[in-house]
Amino acid sequence: MTNIPDMALYRKPDHDIFPLFVNRWSPRAMSGQEISKEELMRLFEAARWAPSSMNNQPWRFLFAMRNTGHWEKFFGILSENNKSWCRNAAVLIVVVSKKTFDFNGKPARTHSYDTGASWLALALQGSFMGLVVHGMQGFDYDRAKLELNVSDEYQVEAMAAVGRPGNKYDLPFALEQREFPSNRKRLKEIVFEGGFKNQL
Numbered sequence: 508m509t510n511i512p513d514m515a516l517y518r519k520p521d522h523d524i525f526p527l528f529v530n531r532w533s534p535r536a537m538s539g540q541e542i543s544k545e546e547l548m549r550l551f552e553a554a555r556w557a558p559s560s561m562n563n564q565p566w567r568f569l570f571a572m573r574n575t576g577h578w579e580k581f582f583g584i585l586s587e588n589n590k591s592w593c594r595n596a597a598v599l600i601v602v603v604s605k606k607t608f609d610f611n612g613k614p615a616r617t618h619s620y621d622t623g624a625s626w627l628a629l630a631l632q633g634s635f636m637g638l639v640v641h642g643m644q645g646f647d648y649d650r651a652k653l654e655l656n657v658s659d660e661y662q663v664e665a666m667a668a669v670g671r672p673g674n675k676y677d678l679p680f681a682l683e684q685r686e687f688p689s690n691r692k693r694l695k696e697i698v699f700e701g702g703f704k705n706q707l
Contacts, residue, residue: 511672517688531634532688533641536678537670539595541573546636547598550669553632559621565605566625569655572598580654585666586645591679596668601651602626602642603661622664633669642667 518529551568559565571577573596581599582590593599604622608615615621626642633640643666651663675686 512688514688518690521694527631527635531631534639534672534675534686535592535641535682536673536675536686537592537595537597537639537668538673539573540597540671542597542638542669542671544572546638547572547669549636550629550632550638550640554625554629557621557625557628559624560615560617561608561610563605563608563610563615563618563621564625565615565618566622567603567605567661568629569601569603569657570598581666584647584650584654586647589643589645589666589668592682593668595670595673595677596639597670598668600667600669601655602664602667603657604664605661607660618662619664626665626667629667637672639670639672640667641669 514530514532520529547570554566554568555564557564557566569581571581578599581601582593585593585599602622604618606615606618607613630640630642646666648663651657651666657663675683678686
């Protein structure tokens with residue numbers, strides 16, 4: 508049994524936007540059921556079409572599907588806390604970005620920014636498909652770089668777990684208590700006309 512929250516109880520946008528943005532959230536409860544390779548490729552296809560500086564497309568996605576020979580290597584670099592719920596994921600993804608432009612080899616200052624746009628496209632596609640897509644930084648970045656053969660030309664950015672929704676009561680108690688959609692800061696805290704204003 509999955510627990511699908513009533514989003515209206517947790518989130519209400521201040522302006523009229525497409526519901527997909529409000530409905531996307533990052534649960535941890537997953538069923539342990541596998542997803543197909545075709546479903547996974549649909550996530551990467553959405554990520555492929557993100558915008559980027561000079562159309563450089565710096566994003567790279569390294570992945571392991573559960574019950575394959577790659578799974579333990581990806582699972583092994585997670586923090587202990589994240590292992591406690593990622594054990595029920597169908598796929599683990601490491602997101603990497605290329606630090607230079609393809610056409611001239613010079614530094615691409617927006618490589619992380621652009622890769623973040625691609626990650627969001629992936630996450631929104633997953634939400635649209637009814638999948639859990641949860642990004643995280645709780646893993647060993649150095650081990651990821653070494654064990655996944657990421658060269659110095661690339662930067663390890665984050666990991667993500669993907670799976671089918673599960674029952675929050677299967678989570679460790681501390682995580683079960685946090686399994687609800689989070690709200691967001693108000694626009695007045697993040698948007699400033701005319702210049703930056705520090706909020707103390």
